[in-house]
Amino acid sequence: MIYSEDYRADVKHVNIPIFIPHLGCPNNCVFCNQHNISGVTHFDPNAVESQIAAALSSTDSIDKKNTEIEIAFFGGSFTGINRDNMFYLLNTAQKYIDSGDADSIRLSTRPDYIDDDILHILSCFAVKTIELGIQSLSDDVLSACKRGHTAACAEKACLDILEAGFTLVGQMMVGLPRSESAEEIYTARRLCSLGVNAARIYPAVVLYDTELYHMTKRGLYKPLSIDQAVQRSCDILEVFIGENIPVIRIGLCASDNLDRDSVYAGGYHPAMGELTISALYLKYIYQAFSSLNLNKEDLSGGDYIIYCPRGAVSKVTGQNKRNIKHIKSEFNINNIKIIETDTIEGYNIKIASAI
Numbered sequence: 001m002i003y004s005e006d007y008r009a010d011v012k013h014v015n016i017p018i019f020i021p022h023l024g025c026p027n028n029c030v031f032c033n034q035h036n037i038s039g040v041t042h043f044d045p046n047a048v049e050s051q052i053a054a055a056l057s058s059t060d061s062i063d064k065k066n067t068e069i070e071i072a073f074f075g076g077s078f079t080g081i082n083r084d085n086m087f088y089l090l091n092t093a094q095k096y097i098d099s100g101d102a103d104s105i106r107l108s109t110r111p112d113y114i115d116d117d118i119l120h121i122l123s124c125f126a127v128k129t130i131e132l133g134i135q136s137l138s139d140d141v142l143s144a145c146k147r148g149h150t151a152a153c154a155e156k157a158c159l160d161i162l163e164a165g166f167t168l169v170g171q172m173m174v175g176l177p178r179s180e181s182a183e184e185i186y187t188a189r190r191l192c193s194l195g196v197n198a199a200r201i202y203p204a205v206v207l208y209d210t211e212l213y214h215m216t217k218r219g220l221y222k223p224l225s226i227d228q229a230v231q232r233s234c235d236i237l238e239v240f241i242g243e244n245i246p247v248i249r250i251g252l253c254a255s256d257n258l259d260r261d262s263v264y265a266g267g268y269h270p271a272m273g274e275l276t277i278s279a280l281y282l283k284y285i286y287q288a289f290s291s292l293n294l295n296k297e298d299l300s301g302g303d304y305i306i307y308c309p310r311g312a313v314s315k316v317t318g319q320n321k322r323n324i325k326h327i328k329s330e331f332n333i334n335n336i337k338i339i340e341t342d343t344i345e346g347y348n349i350k351i352a353s354a355i
């Protein structure tokens with residue numbers, strides 16, 4: 001299975017994900033059931049080669065000149081697995097880099113599995129991107145989640161990874177035990193100041209067979225509603241956008257092979273990213289109309305145009321035209337037309353009277 005992330009306009013990016021569930025991970029973070037998230041219950045390192053070969057064969061139609069193909073080890077903590085397996089996986093992936101079939105290696109791991117020795121090993125292979133499961137930079141939240149490391153450890157890992165010349169993706173969560181909006185905004189801002197190159201935002205999801213599930217059942221944890229997950233993710237997205245840091249994923253999704261039957265409660269929605277971006281557009285559209293500083297009577301019956309970046313019409317409109325309905329009713333507007341244009345980029349919008 002392949003999925004792509006178009007976070008650079010000029011180069012298309014394709015990941016070949018290889019999931020390594022819980023391999024080498026002695027931890028049990030309260031929210032984690034890696035078997036459910038990755039959909040993989042057994043991992044056979046020897047099968048990796050055929051998985052990569054099969055995935056690469058489906059890239060034949062891709063314009064490889066303008067596409068960066070990364071073999072991505074996701075799921076567990078790659079740098080924590082036993083050294084023989086780690087070298088086996090790196091060597092296997094490297095063969096495809098050396099043959100020119102893939103461009104680089106990507107992996108995910110935890111902050112306390114990063115040290116000089118590991119970074120040196122990774123630098124001997126074509127590892128380009130390290131995704132770090134940071135989740136929170138609040139010690140209180142990390143401790144409530146039984147993460148087993150401190151915020152200082154995560155910050156040092158970020159700096160060491162960047163210093164060693166790797167691309168760093170910071171993964172953070174919203175809605176964790178003892179985490180409020182303030183802790184989440186602090187974490188996002190701190191990740192920006194540490195220099196992450198991209199981010200992923202995951203609203204906490206309560207999976208069956210996790211400690212978070214039992215905490216929820218005992219009333220010790222209140223899962224996020226979908227609306228709360230969207231709003232909290234939206235606040236974080238805005239922080240990253242403000243610092244020009246691409247957010248390459250919001251929410252667990254089908255690409256993570258999430259078994260939906262394993263979700264008990266919390267911030268899981270198959271279109272979490274779309275909902276979050278839509279909420280951000282609503283905020284910006286609301287601000288734009290508010291800044292007109294007009295009375296509702298002045299706007300009454302008026303027709304307006306919202307100009308947005310190309311490809312953003314559905315997100316600006318919102319699911320079931322939610323954004324448009326909200327703005328029309330809030331500002332007493334007769335009609336709103338949305339026009340996509342090349343002259344507007346990012347998450348910007350412009351409004352104009354249609355008259």
Ligand code: SF4
Pocket residue numbers: 022025026027028029032033034075076077110133
């Ligand atoms: S470190 Fe990662 S794989 Fe291990 S329990 Fe925590 S979230 Fe799961």
